[in-house]
């Protein structure tokens with residue numbers, strides 16, 4: 179089955195954003211808490227955090243997880259009183 | 260060896276047998292609250308069960324906490340990974356990898372847009388042509404994994420079906436992307452050309 183146009187675009191995007199030194203999914207998990215706090219505080223994304231950002235762009239699995247993580251974080255601090 | 264960081268109050272309590280239970284309870288409450296916000300459809304006990312498993316994992320990994328974020332944020336990142344893994348496993352339970360290994364490789368015979376003649380169009384089809392040839396040189400495992408990823412299959416689920424792990428599948432796909440990228444570069448296409456071709 180040929181790839182759909184959408185899939186070809188995704189592939190081209192994935193290929194274009196490939197860098198030699200990408201972190202893997204565990205590397206992403208190791209830094210994702212810090213990345214989320216940086217993002218939520220509106221601080222600039224620097225050095226180690228760039229690698230996390232790139233991984234999230236290239237890994238659908240971690241990206242979905244990150245969105246869930248942000249929502250869970252917002253729920254964690256909601257108080258019921 | 261790096262100097263141990265100044266200890267976090269959470270870490271101190273969780274490592275102190277006289278305070279551990281209290282700290283675990285406080286952390287569990289926060290994890291459950293966060294998990295319930297996202298996994299509301301998972302049944303009443305889902306968040307509680309995940310939080311329980313997460314606490315065990317958090318205690319196992321506690322020495323890896325480097326204090327770069329707040330402790331509860333780090334703890335939640337571990338809980339969310341456990342939760343999403345479980346949800347995914349259920350969701351993709353009946354999806355087999357075979358469909359992505361159809362013996363045709365990754366055929367790229369997408370219809371070229373109907374507007375003829377534009378230079379961008381010619382560049383795009385030339386990129387696709389090159390890409391298609393480069394894909395043929397990928398290994399079968401790489402082709403299957405790339406197709407599965409492009410079809411929305413999480414790397415973790417690909418790993419579960421190939422007696423592999425998530426990092427290894429990510430690396431497999433990364434190696435494939437690297438090959439395709441350097442092949443396209445050798446053919447004269449930069450990353451900007453690639454993104455430009457799909458803009």
Ligand SMILES: [Zn+2]
Nearest residue numbers: 202203237240
């Ligand atoms: Zn990942």
